Amino acid sequence: MGVVMLSESGTAAFFERIEAALQRAGIAPVHIRHTAGDAIPASALADADVLLAYGHFRCTEEVMRAAPRLRAVVSPWVGTDGFDMEAATRLGIAVVNGQPDEHTQGMAEATVMMILAASYGLPQARHTMESGAARPAEPVAELLAGKTLGIVGLGQIGRRVAALLANWDITLKAHDPFARDVPDGIELLPLDDLLRTSDIVTLHMLLTEQTRHLIDATRLRLMKPDAILINTARGGLIDETALFQAMSSGHLRGAALDVFETEPLPMDSPLRRLPNILLTPHMIGQTKQSRAALVDLAVANVGALMSGTLPKTLRNRTVAETWLRRWADT
Missing domain, CATH: 3.40.50.720 (NAD(P)-binding Rossmann-like Domain)
Structure with missing residues (x-):
């Protein structure tokens, strides 16, 4: 053999x-x-x-x-x-x-880190530091407590993210058409309803022909104007052109991406020009x-x-x- x-x-x-x-x-x-x-x-x-x-x-x-x-x-x-x-x-x-447990834990911890980094304006702080500008007169950071987190994909990693944040005084919602035995404290919703009602959306789905560009221009417009989008799953889940347009128009407060449609992310990608986006090279959860x-x-x-x-x-x-x-x- x-x-x-x-x-x-x-x-x-x-x-x-x-x-x-x-x-x-x-x-x-x-x-x-x-x-x-x-x-x-x-x-x-x-x-x-x-x-x-x-x-x-x-x-x-x-x-x-x-x-x-x-x-x-x-x-x-x-x-x-x-x-x-x-x-x-x-x-x-x-x-x-x-998918050993160590991988699940690492990806979940890294996702929580990305959520906090985007919520507390780490990309904007880095941009201010690197440009030599004075700090803004008004803070850009917002507390995670009191927010609603929407988890798209309730597999092992999505569930672990929910477990890590269960005691953070946040509302947990999820979308997953294949979910079984949804943990207590998580409200299962259709995707469009989750996008409309979440302050932060984090993606944890596999990339298939059905999920490619799951988050497109139409669905980005459904999100709250000051929402945050996190993707540590697969780059193809998001239409990057539509995301750039949504963020450059001020529709989203921030984003954190560890995965991209083309990897490494091309140096001329317009995403690199956004001051309110955190970009990492598909390595954030690898320990x-x-x-x-x-x-x-x-x-x-x-x-x-x-x-x-x-x-x-x-x-x-x-x-x-x-x-x-x-x-x-x-």
């Missing part, structure tokens, strides 16, 4: 850590350094039982059919944006990601602890799949019965 690893230039070092850990576990993967957009020779996948790939790799039905023995596609991170989930399910292939845990979980997931066991981080759960019937106890 074979494991094929697919990394790109920015992820090669991380995949090398996984490769070394797999080797210590007695699994010898084939590591392919890949360039996004390049085709993968069919011969490279001919003997692949598990494909461990970066999450935005375009793992299409054609790619999966080129690997007749393929039983699973694994992302070492939460994101599986490039994987064709429907095709994988039709083909009986498991899609698995990585030393979460990185180590992601390596360990990737190795555990691959080992489980190779031995005929489905990991807890299975994404396409409807494939489970078919998959186990074929691969259990192999």
Whole structure:
């Protein structure tokens, strides 16, 4: 049985850590350094039982059919944006990601930090400091206490954000069409209602064709004129052109973004010119602890799949019965 690893230039070092850990576990993967957009020779996948790939790799039905023995596609991170989930399910292939508790905690803590930074005017303070101007006569900071926080996406990270802020004297609202067992103290709302009534909106949804540009010009206009928008999830959830227009017109009080439609964020992006926006390079919730845990979980997931066991981080759960019937106890 074979494991094929697919990394790109920015992820090669991380995949090398996984490769070394797999080797210590007695699994010898084939590591392919890949360039996004390049085709993968069919011969490279001919003997692949598990494909461990970066999450935005375009793992299409054609790619999966080129690997007749393929039983699973694994992302070492939460994101599986490039994987064709429907095709994988039709083909009986498991899609698995990585979300250890350390990652959930790190992303939730970082989100709270972004909420506070935007609420207290950190971008404006930095702009004042760097320009050498005197401090404003009136403060720009506002208390978080008394505000309404809208959480879009009530998965593990969204729920952890709510838990961290549960005692902050704020009102918690959420939107998630797939939410089950909503924690006490959170009001579940349709998205448009949440946007209209929240002082701060934080995004925690996966990027799919259905959620791309979920926050567009129309929905930005629904938000309160002095609202704050936070995104530590996926850049494609927001129409960046519409966001720039909304913020430059004064409609939003602030924003904090760790993710962008194009990464790294181009130097000529108009978002960089806004004095009331906090921008970080898709790293804000990544901690030393979460990185180590992601390596360990990737190795555990691959080992489980190779031995005929489905990991807890299975994404396409409807494939489970078919998959186990074929691969259990192999």
